[in-house]
Amino acid sequence: MKRINRSTVVLLVLALFTSLLAGCTGKSADETAQDEGNSNAPTKIKWFVAADWYKKQWDADNVLVDKMVTDATGITVEFISGNEEKLSAMIASGDIPDVITVWNVAPQRKILENSGLVVPLDELIEKYTPDFKVPQSIQDWYRNENGHYYGLPNFFYAEENMQEGDTLATHIDMVARKDIMDQVSVKPEDFATKQGTIEALKKVKESGIQYNGFNMIPAYFDHHNLMHFFGAAPETEDGQWQDMIRTPESLEAFKFLNQLYREGLLPQDSLTLNDDQKMEKIAAGSVFAKTNALLKWDSLYQNDNKALYVPVSPIKGDAGKELYATPSPLSGWMLSMVGTESKHQEKIIRLFEYLSTDEMSLNVFYGPKGIAWDYDDEGRVKFTEQRIKDFEADPEAAKRKYGNDTFGWLLNWVPIKRTTPAPSNEFEKITQEHDAFFEQFAYNDLAFEATTVQGGTTEAGIEAKIKDYRAKMTAKLVLAKSEEEVERLFHEMPAQEDQLGYQQLYEYKNKAFLDAKASLGQDFAWPPYQK
DSSP states (O other), rough: OOOOHHHHHHHHHHHHHHHHHHHHOOOHHHHHHOOOTTTTSSSEEEEEEOOOOOOOOOTTTTTTHHHHHHHHEEEEEEEEEOOHHHHHHHHTTTTTOOOEEEEOOOOOHHHHTTTSSSSSSHHHHHHHHHTTOHHHHHHHTTBOSSSSSOESSSOOOOOGGTTTTOOOEEEEEEEEEHHHHHHOOOGGGGGGGGHHHHHHHHHHHHHHHHEEEEEEEEOOOOOOHHHHHHHOBBTTTTTBBGGGGGGHHHHHHHHHHHHHHHTTTSSSSGGTHHHHHHHHHHHTTTTEEOOOSSSOOOHHHHTTOOOEEEEOOOOBTTTOOOOBBBBSSBSEEEEEEBTTSSSSSHHHHHHHHHTTHHHHHHHHOOOBBTTTTTTTTTTTTOOOHHHHHHHHHHHOOOOOOOOOOSOTTTHHHHHHHHHHOOOOOOOHHHHHHHHHHHHTTTTOHHHHEEEEOTTHHHHHHHHHHHHHHHHHHHHHHHHHHHHHHHHHHHHHHHHHHHHHHHHHHHHHHHHHHHHHHHHHTTTSSSSHOOO
16 A cells, blocks of 8 residues: 655645635635635625726726726726616616716615615724715715715815815806917907907908818807806895796897807807817817817817917906806716625725825826826926826827726816826916816805706606707797897796796705705805805
């Protein structure tokens, strides 16, 4: 008989012990051995994002942000994406992954919270990460009726974390091509009044200036921006919510747009083209002046670095009211929650804590500190030479390498904005000057954001019908044959909207507004009434 050596006996005993231990823990010997052999292996979590355009694949080997997160937290992520209908199907089946990210006003959010399918974050934090300080304003804004809050948002402006010099981003603006203004002797301050704006636009039209073979379109202005410029108030003097569309300043904006149209200064397609189509015309260089900061002009500058859009004076209405610009949504965009059945709740809440620091927002947005960027002497982000070279060589490949803005579901925009890199070219300089100019008019409108109608409600259906009606009426108002027709159509609108259920929608919004003011400790939310 072959003799068994001592080391073999030891191995057999260890194997038997492992088998017995696995039986006690409910795991097979193979599973236990795998756990022991991979004690340092990352934990994979499943993360559903209710946005079917999101296609990120976690790659800690090749994507620097992914590697940074995995190295620091021991987590890798399997992302699953889909629309809200797919999320509804998951809710119906009860098959909820480790993490869910959903639009903060989607109906599925409240269903998840009220059905017990996601765990209260305040309880997770108290249990596992008591030093994790979620801003009180976030807790209060997203607190469920049962007293708990269940998710963390991205792009939330927490007022208690704002510092001196911080400003609120806004999409309200009015800009014009500086190169064209110089050619026709128009100055930014000429746009301070309606008449001054009309005269400036007429100079451009009558000059016959062409750019790259295109006739210059004097203006692409929209009603939303003009209402703000003219001073439409979203709150009444006695503190009730007010529909800005029904204000005198709204009528004034319609009359002004109609006048521009009738005088050949505003094309009919300003009402029919979508933003992408308008940006094509802007990129072609055929638009002189425009409103709406979301209509980007990067492509125009890349082709002609003398074609610069600069801010023009905030145009005032007849009453001379001051501009108060609504900021980008202060309450955030998407909310990330933890599934009740997840076996990795502790690791996930630690991941949330890690991602919620100011510096991690910079890392997620630009790439890891030290590799992609560092702070300069003024505390602003300064890119490394390698990152600059990579982006100059191949921007798409560089974005993949550094992971730029591909994992921003807990991203905080405030520290990113606070540390914006110094401009490296004229476009960046003009863009930063533009933002600073209009942000001086932005105000904290958080109470008004509470009037956003929750999806899936009766009021959401009413609002959809009213929005559709208003879109059709906007075209009729702007294209009307006379100012008298504009006024007649405008005053016909309330009665028609009442038939669509407007009163119920108003009561919903007003209650939400009053409740929000109470929770924020405000008597008035509209700045002129706070004075």
